[in-house]
Amino acid sequence: MNNGRILAVVALFVLMTPTxxxxxxxxxxxxxxxxxxxxxxxxxxSIHIEVVEVKRFPLGCAKFCITSYQKPERMMTVFTEDxxxxxxxxxxxxxxxxxxxxxxxxxxxxxxxxxxxxxxVTDYYDVEPEEEEEEAAEAVxxxxxxxxxxxxxxxxxxxxxxxxxxxxxNTGNGTAKSITLDEPKIxxxxxxxxxxTIDDISAGETxxxxxxxxxxxxxxxxxxxxxxxxxxxxxxxxxxxxxxxSSVLTIEQEExxxxxxxxxxxxxxxxxxxxxxxxxxDRFPVTIIITNVGxxxxxxxxxxxxxxxxxxxxxxxxxxxxxxIKPGEDxxxxxxxxxxxxxxxxxxxxxxxxxxxxxxxxxxxxEKSGLEKYYPYVLAAVPILLLLLWSIKKHRDYSY
Numbered sequence: 001m002n003n004g005r006i007l008a009v010v011a012l013f014v015l016m017t018p019t020x021x022x023x024x025x026x027x028x029x030x031x032x033x034x035x036x037x038x039x040x041x042x043x044x045x046s047i048h049i050e051v052v053e054v055k056r057f058p059l060g061c062a063k064f065c066i067t068s069y070q071k072p073e074r075m076m077t078v079f080t081e082d083x084x085x086x087x088x089x090x091x092x093x094x095x096x097x098x099x100x101x102x103x104x105x106x107x108x109x110x111x112x113x114x115x116x117x118x119x120x121v122t123d124y125y126d127v128e129p130e131e132e133e134e135e136a137a138e139a140v141x142x143x144x145x146x147x148x149x150x151x152x153x154x155x156x157x158x159x160x161x162x163x164x165x166x167x168x169x170n171t172g173n174g175t176a177k178s179i180t181l182d183e184p185k186i187x188x189x190x191x192x193x194x195x196x197t198i199d200d201i202s203a204g205e206t207x208x209x210x211x212x213x214x215x216x217x218x219x220x221x222x223x224x225x226x227x228x229x230x231x232x233x234x235x236x237x238x239x240x241x242x243x244x245x246s247s248v249l250t251i252e253q254e255e256x257x258x259x260x261x262x263x264x265x266x267x268x269x270x271x272x273x274x275x276x277x278x279x280x281x282d283r284f285p286v287t288i289i290i291t292n293v294g295x296x297x298x299x300x301x302x303x304x305x306x307x308x309x310x311x312x313x314x315x316x317x318x319x320x321x322x323x324x325i326k327p328g329e330d331x332x333x334x335x336x337x338x339x340x341x342x343x344x345x346x347x348x349x350x351x352x353x354x355x356x357x358x359x360x361x362x363x364x365x366x367e368k369s370g371l372e373k374y375y376p377y378v379l380a381a382v383p384i385l386l387l388l389l390w391s392i393k394k395h396r397d398y399s400y
Contacts, residue, residue, distance in 0.1 A: 141174030188218030
């Protein structure tokens with residue numbers, strides 16, 4: 001057993017012993033070793049080779065960190081297939097060493113170092129992995145307000161009220177503070193329940209601000225409302241601003257609401273001729289139509305019919321009264337009249353409401369009947385006819 005233990009020690013010593021190989025006029029120091037990740041060796045004190053990472057698949061390789069005096073740190077990845085002296089490192093003195101990976105394992109690598117024949121490994125050491133101090137970088141929070149203005153209507157009249165809505169959304173990642181609103185004004189209007197200050201708006205929050213725009217005595221026309229401007233600050237008191245789109249508002253002339261009545265007189269007996277004629281004593285009907293052509297309802301409506309002295313109403317109400325007549329509606333009534341004297345006659349109808357009045361006239365001719373017209377002549381001819389008949393009779397009597 002003692003002999004076996006001695007043989008094992010001798011074999012280990014042989015593996016750890018460097019080999020000097022001559023190549024032409026140069027001789028190289030060759031050293032095989034196996035290091036785990038975060039282990040390193042020092043060559044001639046000033047050259048350090050440390051194992052940073054090993055990979056077995058898809059190709060075996062190892063990543064080394066090599067440093068030397070007055071030379072920058074160099075990361076070198078060596079593959080098992082690179083072959084001897086494929087990866088060269090030049091030291092500060094101009095001498096070179098070569099790395100050759102022989103085998104890669106789960107957490108270690110077996111590699112060979114070739115260098116000047118008089119160089120030797122002077123130290124083995126463990127590499128303390130650097131603890132990356134994750135400094136929690138303070139997140140920069142920036143608010144970003146987007147504002148949209150909406151008008152309840154694009155056109156209005158004097159005295160009308162328009163609802164104005166400002167939709168504000170914070171699309172940033174910080175809270176918007178000290179928010180002030182600068183909303184333009186139109187001369188002759190009044191902003192009711194309008195406030196220039198707005199409460200803080202958190203990131204991702206949407207706020208709706210409303211006020212009433214009252215049209216007082218603004219001149220009719222088309223107005224362009226310049227953009228609404230929001231000024232605000234972040235948590236760090238940095239200042240920002242946003243603005244909406246412009247808006248167009250048309251102020252129209254105020255519509256005056258007034259009733260307006262029109263009156264007309266119609267008669268089937270008197271239609272079709274400007275010289276329409278009726279016979280004295282004959283009944284003839286007429287229809288009076290009252291129409292509201294305005295845009296408002298009337299108050300109490302009174303009707304008065306003015307007739308000549310020789311024309312009288314024999315049927316119907318000649319002076320009706322109406323409580324109201326709505327826009328677009330009409331009222332009509334019919335009366336029957338008789339004219340007793342011949343000649344031209346005029347019927348006038350007056351419609352009165354509030355302080356207004358409308359009138360209509362109807363002209364017609366009246367004449368006597370044929371019998372009545374020639375009646376005096378008939379009366380004058382009767383005595384003559386009787387005298388003539390008496391003379392004829394006397395003549396016949398004398399003849400006998």
